[in-house]
Amino acid sequence: MSVPVRKQVMWWGVAALVLFVAMWLLGQAVLPFLLGAGIAYMLDPIADRLERMGLSRTMAVVVITAGAVFMLAAVILLLVPTLLRQAAALIETAPEMMDKARGFVYIHFPELVPEGGTIGSALSDLGQAMGEQLGKFAGTLLGSVRGVFGVVALFVIVPVVTFYLLLDWDRMVERIDALLPREHAVTVRRLATEVDGALSGFLRGQGLVILILGTWYSLALALVGLPFGFFIGIMAAVLSFIPYVGVLIGGATAIGVALFSFWGDPLWIGAVVVIFAIGQVVEGNYLQPKIVGGHVGLHPVWLLLALSVFGALFGFVGLVLAVPLAAALGVLTRFLIERYLESPLYTGKTAPPEPAPPVLVELAPRGTLVTELHKAYRREEAENNEKIAEADAGGPVQHDVPNRQG
Template sequence: MRIPVQKQLKWWGIAAAVLLAVMWLLGQAILPFILGAGVAYLLDPVADRLERAGLSRLMSVVVITVGAVLIFAAVILLVVPVLIRQAAALIETAPQMIEQGRAFLSARFPDLLPAGGTLGTALTDLGRAMGEHWSNIAQTVLSSVGGAISAIAILVIVPVVAFYLLLDWDRMVAKIDSLLPREHAPVLRRLSREIDRALSGFVRGQGLVILILGTWYSIALMLVGLPFGFFIGMMAAILSFIPYVGVLIGGATAIGVALFSFWSDPVWIGAVIAIFAAGQVVEGNYLQPKIVGGHVGLHPVWLLLALSVFGSLFGFVGMVAAVPLAAGLGVLARFAIEMYRESALYTGQGVPAQAETPLLVEIAPRGTVAAELRKARQDADRTLAAVHDEARLTGTQSAGAPPPGRD
């Protein structure tokens, strides 16, 4: 018997509530496993490609693991120390730059920042606060990140989980497919493909865009001699997943530092502006359309909303899971809209009732049924008479026969 739709929705709602409750209660405990699953998901296409090249699944995973460990070690040893050092130096220098900018505006545009005005006082207080408390701010940020992601989880649990999940990824997907409800399996497979297309297109495509932009901004800013250029370039690239936010924040920071450092040489200020203009042109006209594409379905506003909501509900775990959850919810929302447009609520027309099995009626000439009935009665009478004759004949033969045992 088919399960009613209301009951099915009830069970699916309970499953979703259990998932959210697990994320809320066991967030920090399951964070390494979520990160490991994300790493395995991102690297599965690479493993499939190595398999098609002739390697076994185990050897493909081993090659990927060795390469990932080497890249991770290089980033930790070479890139992270530079980023931390330049970020600390920029925070330390920021009060001086803010004070110089305030003095410049006060001298050139006295009406904009009057003495004792609100804006001028706010800038002065901001510079003083940053100068006094920058070390505390950095320490708080680092301690928060350290509390969310322990070194053991990053260096041990995440690679191990990613290794085993990547090794059994195809079998795991096949097993999950075999457990899908048979009635809804085609629809669930279709939704899963759309979620995978949206998620992989955004994460892998946007990751490649960030890598390209980060390399361009960092190297170009360092070549022009901009202080803290490496950190500013990487910051602008990482924020580029939100259109215009990365170039605005990174560009404003870079131009501000350039004005502070190259005030007497405006050529280099123009060079910094040209670097960000070129990066924006290349990103908007080539990188985003060609690499990420327009079929992803993750609108920046929707992504920001997901990061904000899931981050506030589940902390750092929610921020990590925000992108896949946003992709899944976006696909489900489009599917719900599609179902709504096909429903009677949208069309204003009731769903036609299912047609019953047609009744076959044979049309025969008049008198055919009566003739068939007469023929059937005649056949029955003949059969009954034959039975009586056979019984009578059998009784006569029995009466004329000698008794058994006598000659």
């Protein structure tokens, strides 16, 4: 007999509540393990491909680990210092840029910002507030990153967790599949496949798009000599996971810096505009359709909502888990909508009753039952005769033999 739906909902609700409380209490402690699991998930297709090429699972994981360690060391040594230096310089220069922009507006468009007017005061305060708030934000972010990603967690726990999870990934998936409730195993497998499609489409596909755009923006802006060009290019590429946001914020920042740095030389200002125009055309017409377009994606609004909600609830751990949880909730929401559209609540019709269990009917030739009864009668008569003979051989014994002559 199957478990009632109400009891199943109660059990799954308790499991979700336990998970929520665990994330709330142990978020920072389990963060390195979550990062290791996420990295292992992203690298598992590479390990599978190396296995198909003839390498053992262990050797494939060793090769991937060596390559990942080399790339991480190169990024930390070559890119991170430049990014931090340019980000700090841009934050320090932002108030000066705002003052220059305000002066330009005062000189060329005095009617827009009359002296003592609201707009003028707002622009004046915006420059000061921007420098203060950006400085506080950068300090808070770097402080939280140093607190979360300690030396031990970053360089020891995460690589070790990634190595062992990547080594046993296929066996873990098989074990989890074997533990699924048998009644819902097919449905859970279907939902897991859809979640994997959404995650792989966003993380792997969008990661490749960000890598390509980051290389183009940072190198191109650095070649035209734009101050802070490397940081602005990386920032625009990272924000490109939200359509149009990366190019708008990155483009506006780059053009503002170009106006501040190349004023009087429109050729270089136009070059900055062309760089972002080319990046947007390539991203919209080639990168997104070819790399990400074939996957079940995450809607930008849904992703922003997930980042805001989970970040507010669980801090940095919530930001790390926002993408996979948003993918899972999106797939689950679509599944529930499908069930709702099939339910009597939507159609207004009661569901047909369950069919009765089938009855097995065996067809036999005519006279089979009579023949079997005669065989059973002869067997019983033979057994009784044997008992009478044995009793006569042992002495006179009173027997009660059924009379079947009639």
